[in-house]
Amino acid sequence: MSECLTGLVVRTQSGFFTVETPQGPIVCQLRGKLKEESKDTALVALGDRVTIELLPVEADTVGGVIVAVAERERVLSRVAPKSAVGTSAEREQVIIANPDQAVFVFAAANPAPRPRLLDRFLVAAEKADLPDICICVNKIDLVVDQLDEIHAVFRVYEQIGYPVLYVSAITGRGVDDLHALLLGKISVFTGPSGVGKTSLLNAIQPELGRAVREVSQTTSKGRHTTRYSELIPLADGGYIADTPGIRSISPWDVEPDELDAYFVEIAEHVPNCKFPDCTHTHEPGCAVQSALAESKIAPERFDSYLRLREMLEEEYVY
Numbered sequence: 001m002s003e004c005l006t007g008l009v010v011r012t013q014s015g016f017f018t019v020e021t022p023q024g025p026i027v028c029q030l031r032g033k034l035k036e037e038s039k040d041t042a043l044v045a046l047g048d049r050v051t052i053e054l055l056p057v058e059a060d061t062v063g064g065v066i067v068a069v070a071e072r073e074r075v076l077s078r079v080a081p082k083s084a085v086g087t088s089a090e091r092e093q094v095i096i097a098n099p100d101q102a103v104f105v106f107a108a109a110n111p112a113p114r115p116r117l118l119d120r121f122l123v124a125a126e127k128a129d130l131p132d133i134c135i136c137v138n139k140i141d142l143v144v145d146q147l148d149e150i151h152a153v154f155r156v157y158e159q160i161g162y163p164v165l166y167v168s169a170i171t172g173r174g175v176d177d178l179h180a181l182l183l184g185k186i187s188v189f190t191g192p193s194g195v196g197k198t199s200l201l202n203a204i205q206p207e208l209g210r211a212v213r214e215v216s217q218t219t220s221k222g223r224h225t226t227r228y229s230e231l232i233p234l235a236d237g238g239y240i241a242d243t244p245g246i247r248s249i250s251p252w253d254v255e256p257d258e259l260d261a262y263f264v265e266i267a268e269h270v271p272n273c274k275f276p277d278c279t280h281t282h283e284p285g286c287a288v289q290s291a292l293a294e295s296k297i298a299p300e301r302f303d304s305y306l307r308l309r310e311m312l313e314e315e316y317v318y
């Protein structure tokens, strides 16, 4: 019988999985049976704990096969973009399995922040029930004259309890604070392309020297520089997952009725609505509408909520 090892999936790329084991990193493929099952589920993903069987050394570059996947504690995922699936069936795409923390990275400028996209990321993170969620606003060096405007955009998130860090990978401002938040945890950096996720990682751990690239000047749309997700061990404990930029996110497996639970400042008012099936749009005695009128809920966030619910309702099969 061949030797078995357990380890952590630290990189996934087109059917190959790098598994960090007590014997070092080993490139693996899925055992045939698992491969069949994984055609329509995200069976193995970055951050999964797996059992592998070592292959004889002469078996070229692949060193093992994944024979079992441990049950996930939690998972941050989205609906896979259609381009990645090739069929019209919805499929889960796991951003990372078993994360302790999500760091949502946006740029203060170039590209401009997209709070409505951030709201969708936050829904996915709340659905995943992540222990820690943090918002990181990078490239603060580009807005020294418009700091008030940027603070105004993100203040609403601080008010509802999400920590917001203002940083610059170029000047190093705030990088130590960000580093401190990551120690001993498995964190994922996610956000649009070109916001500086990889640059921040390089600032935290300079010896990594990971590739970054200019944001396209003409469109201000970052081209994807990071092509695959990878979990990078921090020198002083913990891991960071660097992921490719995400243009949009539809939270996976969220039903329209469930959505208000994932907008934390809306959720707290829902039990006080007169009708249990209140949609918070027109019903009498709606506590959410009252909170909105009293500015306890930001109109931009409520707008995000309505738009996202409309989208979920269109796609949901009752």
Ligand SMILES: Nc1nc2c(ncn2[C@@H]2O[C@H](COP(=O)(O)OP(=O)(O)OP(=O)(O)O)[C@@H](O)[C@H]2O)c(=O)[nH]1
Binding pocket: 138, 139, 140, 141, 142, 167, 168, 169, 170, 171, 192, 193, 194, 195, 196, 197, 198, 199, 200, 211, 212, 213, 214, 215, 222, 223, 224, 225, 226, 227, 243, 244, 245, 246
């Ligand atoms: N001015 C300024 N530029 C920055 C900062 N951080 C990153 N950049 C620049 O922004 C561009 C994109 O940075 P990346 O680190 O590649 O961005 P990314 O989020 O990893 O992008 P993807 O891998 O495509 O998702 C590069 O030209 C960086 O030099 C910053 O704090 N200030």
Ligand SMILES: [Mg+2]
Binding pocket: 197, 198, 199, 225, 226, 242, 243, 244, 245
């Ligand atoms: Mg990158």
Ligand SMILES: [Zn+2]
Binding pocket: 270, 273, 274, 278, 279, 280, 281, 283, 285, 286, 287, 288, 289
């Ligand atoms: Zn209501």
